[in-house]
Amino acid sequence: MDLSAINPVLFVAGFLIAATPLIFAALGELVVEKSGVLNLGVEGMMIMGAICGFATAVETGSPLLGFAAAALGGALLSLLFAFLTQITLANQVASGLALTLFGLGFSALLGQSYVGIKPPRLAEVNFGPLHDIPVIGPILFSHDIILYLGFALVVAVWAMLKFTRAGLILRAVGESHDAAHALGYKVVRIRTLAIMFGGACAGLGGAYISLIRVPQWTEGMTAGVGWIALALVVFASWKPWRLLLGAYLFGGITQLQLNLQGAGVAIPVEYLAMSPYIITILVLVVLSADKSSAPASLGRTFHASS
Amino acid sequence: MTTPPLLTLSGLTKAYPGVVANDDVSLTITPGEVHALLGENGAGKSTLVKMIYGLVKPDSGTMQMHGAAFHPNEPRAARAAGVGMVFQHFSLFDALSVAENIALGMEDAPKLGTLSKQIRDVSEAYGLPLSPDRIVGDLSAGERQRVEIIRCLLQDPKLLVMDEPTSVLTPQEVEILFKTLRKLSAEGTAILYISHKLEEIRSLCDSATILRLGKVVGHCTPSETSARDMAEMMVGSMLKTPLRTGKTQGDVLLDLQGLNAKSPSAFGMPLRDISVQVRAGEVLGIGGVAGNGQDELLAALSGENLSDPGMILFKGSDIGQLGPIARRSLGVLAAPEERLGHAAAPDMTLTENAMLTGAVREKLERRGMLNWPAATRFAERIIRKFDVRTPGPGNAARSLSGGNLQKFVIGREVMQRPEVLVVNQPTWGVDASAAASIRQALLDLADNGAAVIVISQDLDELMEISDRFAALNEGRLSEPRPAQGLSVDEIGLMMGGAHGMEVAHV
Numbered sequence: 145m146d147l148s149a150i151n152p153v154l155f156v157a158g159f160l161i162a163a164t165p166l167i168f169a170a171l172g173e174l175v176v177e178k179s180g181v182l183n184l185g186v187e188g189m190m191i192m193g194a195i196c197g198f199a200t201a202v203e204t205g206s207p208l209l210g211f212a213a214a215a216l217g218g219a220l221l222s223l224l225f226a227f228l229t230q231i232t233l234a235n236q237v238a239s240g241l242a243l244t245l246f247g248l249g250f251s252a253l254l255g256q257s258y259v260g261i262k263p264p265r266l267a268e269v270n271f272g273p274l275h276d277i278p279v280i281g282p283i284l285f286s287h288d289i290i291l292y293l294g295f296a297l298v299v300a301v302w303a304m305l306k307f308t309r310a311g312l313i314l315r316a317v318g319e320s321h322d323a324a325h326a327l328g329y330k331v332v333r334i335r336t337l338a339i340m341f342g343g344a345c346a347g348l349g350g351a352y353i354s355l356i357r358v359p360q361w362t363e364g365m366t367a368g369v370g371w372i373a374l375a376l377v378v379f380a381s382w383k384p385w386r387l388l389l390g391a392y393l394f395g396g397i398t399q400l401q402l403n404l405q406g407a408g409v410a411i412p413v414e415y416l417a418m419s420p421y422i423i424t425i426l427v428l429v430v431l432s433a434d435k436s437s438a439p440a441s442l443g444r445t446f447h448a449s450s
Numbered sequence: 451m452t453t454p455p456l457l458t459l460s461g462l463t464k465a466y467p468g469v470v471a472n473d474d475v476s477l478t479i480t481p482g483e484v485h486a487l488l489g490e491n492g493a494g495k496s497t498l499v500k501m502i503y504g505l506v507k508p509d510s511g512t513m514q515m516h517g518a519a520f521h522p523n524e525p526r527a528a529r530a531a532g533v534g535m536v537f538q539h540f541s542l543f544d545a546l547s548v549a550e551n552i553a554l555g556m557e558d559a560p561k562l563g564t565l566s567k568q569i570r571d572v573s574e575a576y577g578l579p580l581s582p583d584r585i586v587g588d589l590s591a592g593e594r595q596r597v598e599i600i601r602c603l604l605q606d607p608k609l610l611v612m613d614e615p616t617s618v619l620t621p622q623e624v625e626i627l628f629k630t631l632r633k634l635s636a637e638g639t640a641i642l643y644i645s646h647k648l649e650e651i652r653s654l655c656d657s658a659t660i661l662r663l664g665k666v667v668g669h670c671t672p673s674e675t676s677a678r679d680m681a682e683m684m685v686g687s688m689l690k691t692p693l694r695t696g697k698t699q700g701d702v703l704l705d706l707q708g709l710n711a712k713s714p715s716a717f718g719m720p721l722r723d724i725s726v727q728v729r730a731g732e733v734l735g736i737g738g739v740a741g742n743g744q745d746e747l748l749a750a751l752s753g754e755n756l757s758d759p760g761m762i763l764f765k766g767s768d769i770g771q772l773g774p775i776a777r778r779s780l781g782v783l784a785a786p787e788e789r790l791g792h793a794a795a796p797d798m799t800l801t802e803n804a805m806l807t808g809a810v811r812e813k814l815e816r817r818g819m820l821n822w823p824a825a826t827r828f829a830e831r832i833i834r835k836f837d838v839r840t841p842g843p844g845n846a847a848r849s850l851s852g853g854n855l856q857k858f859v860i861g862r863e864v865m866q867r868p869e870v871l872v873v874n875q876p877t878w879g880v881d882a883s884a885a886a887s888i889r890q891a892l893l894d895l896a897d898n899g900a901a902v903i904v905i906s907q908d909l910d911e912l913m914e915i916s917d918r919f920a921a922l923n924e925g926r927l928s929e930p931r932p933a934q935g936l937s938v939d940e941i942g943l944m945m946g947g948a949h950g951m952e953v954a955h956v
Contacts, residue, residue, distance in 0.1 A: 309559065316543050316554050323541035326505065327555050328525035440544060 150403045156283045158402075160291060161357055163395025165190070165349040165366075167294045169373035170380070170387050171301055172345025177377055178305065179338035180318035180441035184240025185225055186346050187370025188247020193218040193347025194354035195251040198263055198361045207266035211290060211351050218347020219340045221247055226339040230332045233445050248364060258361045266290065266356060290352055295388075297345070302384040314338065318439030321446040331446050346370065372421065379428030381437050386428075394424040453480045454517065456640050457502070457609055462511035464497055471497035473664040474511070479609065484631065484641045486651040486672060489661035490684055490853075490881040495644045498661070499611045502642070503535045504528040515608075529557065534602030535611040536595065544587035548597050551586055555601040572603050576630045592623035599630065610634065611642045616650060628654055648677035648882075662686050685883040699917075700730030703901040704751075704782070704870045705763040711750045719743040721750060722925040728870070728901040733892065735916025735933060736905045738945055743925040744905050745787065748874045751903070752784030753777040764870065778810045781869035785859055787878065787905075789852065793859040796848040800840065803847050804829040804862055811866040828865070836861035837887065853880040857888060864891050871895060874905040889915050909941060921945040 169186050176183050196217030201210025225243050228234040269292065271285040305311040314334060317324045321331045353369070354361055372394060380387035397420040405416055455478045464472045471494045479485045489495045500506040502513065504522030513520040515531055522528035525535075542551050549566050553559035560568070566582035573580040578596045586597060595615060602610055612631075616624045631641055631654065645651055651658060652672045660668045660683045668683045709724040721743050728734050738744065749755040751762070757770035764782055772780075786792045794803045805825040809815040814825045829843035836857045840850055847855055860876055876892065877885035893915055896902045905922075906912050912919055913933055920930035921944040928944040 309553070312546075312550055312554060316546065316550075319543040319545050320541075323543055324554075326525070326537060326541040328504070328529075329554075437545065 150407060153279055153282050155399055155403060157286065159392065159396040159399035160283070160287065161395075162398045163391040164291050164294045165352045165357065165369055166373055166376065166391040166394055167298060167388060168349030168352065169346045169370055170376040170391060171294075171297055171384065172342035172349075173373055173377045174380075174382055174384065174387060175301060175314070175345075176338050176342035177442055178318045178382060178439055179314050179335045180321055180439050180444065180446075181229065181335050181339055182236045182240065182443040183222070183225055183243070183339060183342055184237060184374065185222070185243025185247065186342075186373050187366055187368070188244035189218040189221050189343045189346035190247075190350035190353075190366045190370045190373075191251040191364065192221045192247045193350030194366060195255045195258070195350075195361065196347065197351025198354040199254065199258055201263045201355055202258060202261055205264050207264050207355055208289075210263070210355055211348060214347040214351030215344040216347070218343040218345070218350065220343070222339050222343025222346070223336075225343075226336045229445070230336055230339075233447055236443050236445070244370070252363045255361050255363065259363075261361065263355050263359050263361075265359070288356060290348070290356070294348075294352075298384050298388045305384070315439070318441055321441045321444070325446070335446075346373075349373070372424070375425060376428065378438075379425060379431065381431075382439065383437075386431060390424055390428050390431075393427055394420050397423050455479065455514075456481045456483075456516065457520070458514040459498075459502075460512055460514075462498065462501060462508045462513070464494075464501060464506060464508050470664050472501070472508070475661070475664070475666055476511075477659045477666065477669075479640045479642060481608070481640055482635050482638045483657065484635050484643055484655045486655035486658035487642060487644045487661065488648075488651065488658050488680060488684055490883065493661040493684070494664040495661055496613060497664075499535065499613060499642065499644065502528065502609075502611060503533055526557065529555075529605060532606070532608035533611065534605060534607035534609070535613070536598040536602060536615055537613055542586050542594055542597060544585075546586060547582065548580060548584050548586060548589075549582040551597055552582075552601045552604065556605060568604060569600055572600050576600075576603065576633060577626060578630060592626075595623075595627070599627075603634075607639060609640045609642060611644075613644045615643075616645065616647060624650070648672075648680050651680070652677060660684055681882045684881070699732050700899060701765075702727045703730050703765060704728040704903075705766070707761055707763065709750060709757060709761045711746060711755055711757055713743075713746050714749070714755060718746055719925045721746050724925075724927040726920065726927060726930055728903060730869075730899045730901055731896055732917045733896045733902045733904060733915050734930060735912035735919045736903060736922055736927070737907065737909055737912050737919065737941065738922035740907055742922045744874055744907075744922060746925070747922065747927075748784055748786055748872055748905060751782070751870075751872045752786070753782075775810055778807070778866075781811075781867075782872075783807075783811075783863045783866060783868035783870070784872040785863045785874070785876070787874040789855050789859055790848065794847040794855060797846055799844050799846055800833070800838075800850075800858060801826045801829045801843040803858075804832060804843070807862060808866055832858055832861040832865055835865065836891065837884075853884045856880050857884055860888050860891065864895055868895070868900055870901045870903070872903045872905070875907065876904060877906075877908065877911060885911070919944075 169190055173183065173186050193214035197210040197214030200213035201207045221243065225239055228239040229236050266288040268286055269289050274285045275281045305315060313329055317329060317331050317334050325331050350366055353366060358365060376387055376390045380390050401416040401419050405413060457479045460476045462472050462475045475498055487495050487498065497506060501508050504525045504527050520531060522531065549562050549569060552569060553562065553565055559565060569580065569582040573596070578600060580593060580596050580600060586594060615627060635641055643651070643655055655672045658670050658672045659666055660680065662684060667686065670680065672680065705727050706724050709721055711721040713720050719742055750757055753772055753774035759768055759770055762770040764780060769777055769780065769782065790796045795806065801822070805814055805820060808825065808828055812828050814821050814828065826843050832838065833840060833843060838858045838861065839854050850858065856877070860873060863871055877888050880888065889911065892902050892904060904912065904915065916933040918930040919933040919936055921928045921941065923945055
């Protein structure tokens, strides 16, 4: 075993990258759940984003266009979920599971001709002299624009929920759709917008895996990150900052176990591979021991009948 | 002297599938007037105010505000025109703060800091103390209502609609509310006040419109009309005062000997040393302020909570260790206070709900197999006998109005020929005629030889039907006394004063 093979700087920079898909997916789902909708289709929307982004980037040669297409693809798929649950009033759990299965299958079909291709690389943001600061430079200032966007989005969602009227209305719809309706707020419209935002975020997260983290296309390559995102939202008690912490923890341990595998630690690979999931959930369970703050209308079907 | 009307409704009609909720309803409200809208459950009061507030669109008819046409498509438009509404079931968000809740009900809410100051100012001006930072989920029913009222007042309404505002308030809170409403009325705000508490309307309102089955059946001046006359206009027939025939009392059926019980909930009241005997043919009324052990007493008697041996005797044998099903099969039945969720399963049909408590005594179950046709017939019998207004036994319990579901829940127990029946708040939220029929059913049951325990916070009701009266106070039961000739002062002492003095001596 040779722990000195692990370069701490590369390790930290790596875990920021590993955490980013999770941040996007979980943050989108957080907004969806705050509006009172439980969308279990995160995994399906991520993989759709992964293939839409990958295909567009390969065809156009522009990774940024790829990310735009990924957001669009995720949002379009989520629109199907919105139609099922908000218009036809279908069960949210069943619709979400169907969305995941559909997304996994459909993305495999779309991606048949893209297996084994390398996508164009997204350039790092040029921070000039900041990049040359030792240790901090390579860790913080040597990433692509999407990673910073993920962090900015956490701040934006937190501020939106806490300080703006739009955020207040979103929380109100999630707390009691009947009361919100009685006050004249358009519950279905607000929830549909939230679902589409969640879809777009999941799509971005998926594309971050296929275009930057791995960079290649394989079937089912999101490998359960969508499910971890769902768990993360719950254990983060629907709080953006706690969600960010959980995502970094998960990313960090994922990166660490990969490094440990590389260093040849005498622990079976299977245990190392499962460790990020277990540790992230354990830590967040402990953190969420304070009073749970699930939106009161979460998962309940709304119909303006009364 | 005629002031130009603030709001004129003419010929409003709204039909839902199978029922005409409002049929050609017209009424006029002048500025500063407190106008009562009276009617039984399901008379169409709520539909009418929902049309004024823009939640429901009328099928035909017109509304005029200040002489101009008024067609609110949504609550926003109604609020802009100066209509404020305080809902019967509060339209509040438990997890949000008072200020956030109020901001949600305003068109262009100021920043939370400014709003908090406005809330403090208005709440002080109208004698409704309220802290803007508190979370609504922690507030009492009276405080929640203040949130709704202040939300309306901040928008400077011309017309304030209040849908059964006092049903959740204590008498003291009602007094505060009425002071506020009188002050508003004096400032020129018209108030449309919906209630079926007639004495309140007589003391508060300037005029009244009475609805029955969606139609206007009369107008009156409440201060000059007796409560009984108004009730008869609402019901459309002579109101029957419950009648008692025989006064023969039989053997002791239920015997409580020093019943002590811990409360299952952290905020509940433990029962302390309750001893009382109830005889066949007797109605024992138990009064007291809510939260003094009523729920715990019902749970101990129904078998939901088990008691130590020797505390609860039925016909001389110990039943304290038996669960609800065993007690039911013996003939000890109970109907709890909370209709939706405790007495009835909201999303199950009336047939299924009838099956749930009736299976044992009505023999609807044999060796684990359920006899659904018999359960349906049982539910239909309850619906017929107790005049439950519903299309049929296949409807979900949730779809019934509160009064109708209450009739079903009480009827379901009465129809099972209990020997001991315990009911908690049997006529809570039920209109006058339905309440009278429920009380009559309880009296008939006693006349046929059952022992009936009625736990209620409605003292008039207890005085009307009880043979003996006792009061719960901090989990202790006072010595039961004959209800006839008991004065209000004596009842007051039983409900709190007497025990308080005893404690002081110790």
